[in-house]
Amino acid sequence: MSLSSASPVPRLARRRFLWGSLLATGLAVRPIARADAAADSQLPSTEIRLALLLGNRNYPQPFDLPPIPKNLRDLEAVLERRGFKVTSALDLDLPAARRALEAFIAEAAASPADATVFFYFSGHGVQVDASNLLLPAGLNPSSKGELLQNSSVQLLSDVVRRLPPRRDGMVIAVVDACRTGLRAGEVVGLNQVEAPPGCLITFSTGAGKPAIAPAVETQNTFYTGSLVKLMGSVSDQTTFPELMQLVRSDVRETMLNHPVAAIRQLAQDPFIADHTRVRLTVEPKRAGAATPAVPDIDEEAELKKLEKLAWPAEVLQVAEAFLKARPESPFAPGVQVARDGARTAVKALQRSDVRLYRAAFALNDDMPTDQRQDLLRCGRGDKDAAARMAWRSKGGSSGASFGSGYGGASATQSRYEGWMQFAVALGNGIASYELALHFRNTGQPLLASQFEARARDLGYTPPPDLDNVRK
Numbered sequence: 001m002s003l004s005s006a007s008p009v010p011r012l013a014r015r016r017f018l019w020g021s022l023l024a025t026g027l028a029v030r031p032i033a034r035a036d037a038a039a040d041s042q043l044p045s046t047e048i049r050l051a052l053l054l055g056n057r058n059y060p061q062p063f064d065l066p067p068i069p070k071n072l073r074d075l076e077a078v079l080e081r082r083g084f085k086v087t088s089a090l091d092l093d094l095p096a097a098r099r100a101l102e103a104f105i106a107e108a109a110a111s112p113a114d115a116t117v118f119f120y121f122s123g124h125g126v127q128v129d130a131s132n133l134l135l136p137a138g139l140n141p142s143s144k145g146e147l148l149q150n151s152s153v154q155l156l157s158d159v160v161r162r163l164p165p166r167r168d169g170m171v172i173a174v175v176d177a178c179r180t181g182l183r184a185g186e187v188v189g190l191n192q193v194e195a196p197p198g199c200l201i202t203f204s205t206g207a208g209k210p211a212i213a214p215a216v217e218t219q220n221t222f223y224t225g226s227l228v229k230l231m232g233s234v235s236d237q238t239t240f241p242e243l244m245q246l247v248r249s250d251v252r253e254t255m256l257n258h259p260v261a262a263i264r265q266l267a268q269d270p271f272i273a274d275h276t277r278v279r280l281t282v283e284p285k286r287a288g289a290a291t292p293a294v295p296d297i298d299e300e301a302e303l304k305k306l307e308k309l310a311w312p313a314e315v316l317q318v319a320e321a322f323l324k325a326r327p328e329s330p331f332a333p334g335v336q337v338a339r340d341g342a343r344t345a346v347k348a349l350q351r352s353d354v355r356l357y358r359a360a361f362a363l364n365d366d367m368p369t370d371q372r373q374d375l376l377r378c379g380r381g382d383k384d385a386a387a388r389m390a391w392r393s394k395g396g397s398s399g400a401s402f403g404s405g406y407g408g409a410s411a412t413q414s415r416y417e418g419w420m421q422f423a424v425a426l427g428n429g430i431a432s433y434e435l436a437l438h439f440r441n442t443g444q445p446l447l448a449s450q451f452e453a454r455a456r457d458l459g460y461t462p463p464p465d466l467d468n469v470r471k
Contacts, residue, residue: 043286045083048115051076052104053088054097056123056137063124063141066217071122071176071224078232083284084118091137094151101153105162114168116240116280119159122224125177125190130463132156132190134177141178156193166198170280172240176204176223178211192429192460194384195275202244204251205268206459212266222268226250235330236283241274243282245337248272271459273384277373299326306338310361310379312345341381348381348425356418360389383426390419390431413442424451429460 053075057068069090076088089100108117124135128145133152135141143151153159155175163171175190195201204223205211213221220228226247234243248270255267302322309315319339323332348354361379363372371392377385393415417438423431432455439448455462 045284046287047083047284048111049079049082049084049118049284050104050108050111050115051079051084051086051118051120052100053079053086053120054092054100054123054134055088055090055121056092056135058091058137059124059135060138060140065123065213066215067213067219067221067224068122070217071220074220074228075120075224078228079118082231082282083286084116093138094136094153097136097153098158101159101162109164112169113166114278115166116170116172116284117163117166118172118174119163120174120176121153121155122176122221125155125175126152127191127461130191130461132175132193134159134175155190160196160199160201163199165196168278169198170240170276170278171196171199173199173201174227175202176211176221176227178213190459192271192458193273194387194430195273197275198277199273200241200244200276201273202247203271206271209268210266211268212263222251222255223247223270226254231282234282234333236281237330238282238333239279240282241272241276242334242337244270244272244274245341246333249340274377274382275384275388277370299329299331302326303331303335306335307376308363310363310375311358312342312349312361312379312381315339315342315379316346338380342379344381344426345379345422348422351421351425354418354421354425355414356422360415360418378422381426383423383428383431386419386423386426387428387431387434390416390423393419424454424458427458429455429458432458433460433462 053072055068055072057065059065072088072090076086079086087100087104089096092100104119108115111117121134123137124139124141126133126135126141126148128149131149132155133148134155135148135152139148139151141148155173160171160173165171177190190203193201204221211221211223219225230243230246230250234246238246251268251270255263258264258267299322302318302325306315306318306322309318315338319335319342322329322335323339326332329335349356361375363375367375371389374382374385374388378389394412417435420431420435420438424435432451436448436451436455439445439451
């Protein structure tokens with residue numbers, strides 16, 4: 001069956017997948033040519049990189065997902081080219097999936113502290129009681145919530161939080177799944193999450209939105225197609241967080257420019273939660289690899305300047321100037337990500353409901369490394385870093401009392417509220433709910449109601465036991 005441009009959009013949104021030809025040319029990211037790149041890619045990596053790919057095609061009709069085998073094959077190939085040892089598994093039931101996870105977690109625990117650990121799932125995903133569930137093969141996505149909860153893998157508790165934290169390495173979790181909920185006639189989506197320290201989490205579509213896929217085996221899903229393409233083509237100097245931002249842009253541009261109107265209307269906007277601590281590039285260090293050419297002094301100076309800027313307007317100005325002068329630089333993809341994020345941050349700061357000013361972005365030599373990294377990320381539009389800055393402003397804990405009265409708020413309270421407002425403007429639903437709790441506790445029910453509604457609009461559902469305090 002083929003998809004026509006006249007297909008009814010609401011019906012497609014509830015079906016969880018689409019038929020017909022889906023992929024089209026999206027945002028172009030030109031690979032950086034290097035004479036010795038092909039030869040270097042054959043050299044052994046000096047880094048430990050581990051990947052587990054779980055994909056499920058086999059679900060009861062009409063929930064079968066034909067693109068999944070191709071997703072696994074193509075992603076496995078490009079990860080191996082980037083130095084990963086890959087374990088790939090298709091159509092595992094729950095016991096088999098748990099065995100694969102246990103083996104992978106044990107291997108990750110035995111690896112060095114600077115190892116890169118990559119987990120990928122492609123299949124059906126649902127949210128039950130604020131928990132994100134990855135459905136094993138054979139399980140009907142329309143089953144009752146209790147059955148789904150007892151018969152699925154939980155993303156955070158079963159996977160992310162069990163992988164050993166890596167101060168010098170990175171944990172990457174990628175979920176390319178339909179993010180649909182259980183309520184009839186409603187799409188609630190997988191829940192927003194916070195990434196633990198050292199971790200990068202990405203979802204293929206935004207909160208409360210479906211991910212769509214072709215019903216043919218010869219095409220990837222939109223998200224994995226972009227991930228495979230860009231992981232194989234971006235500059236070797238591109239970091240993993242920068243790669244995921246480029247994938248996000250590519251997915252959205254591809255779908256917004258698709259010839260089928262229904263696909264344009266369902267364009268995905270992938271979700272990213274970034275709490276990484278180190279700079280790891282997509283290309284690993286390799287034994288005996290040729291040393292890349294050092295950029296000229298002007299380029300190097302501009303990159304160093306950019307790395308020290310936190311105020312979004314300055315980041316945007318320097319990044320735009322760099323891209324204009326050095327569009328072919330191997331560092332251009334990363335600078336493009338900084339530019340796009342700073343542009344988003346500038347727009348957020350211009351909102352009337354965000355009271356955060358330039359002084360909040362000031363860096364100083366005595367600032368702890370983690371705080372400095374988060375402040376730099378805030379200048380590039382990172383919604384999670386903004387929330388962490390808010391928590392620091394009140395001592396790093398939730399539920400602290402500032403006293404009552406919005407007009408007479410202390411400087412600490414004002415800074416906390418400003419960072420939280422900024423995080424919400426950047427799309428952080430968890431921050432919006434916490435801000436609602438704050439306003440409730442300080443006797444401002446109208447503001448509390450507004451931010452609680454905003455949290456749900458942004459796709460965050462608080463756990464059932466979360467009421468007056470954040471746990």
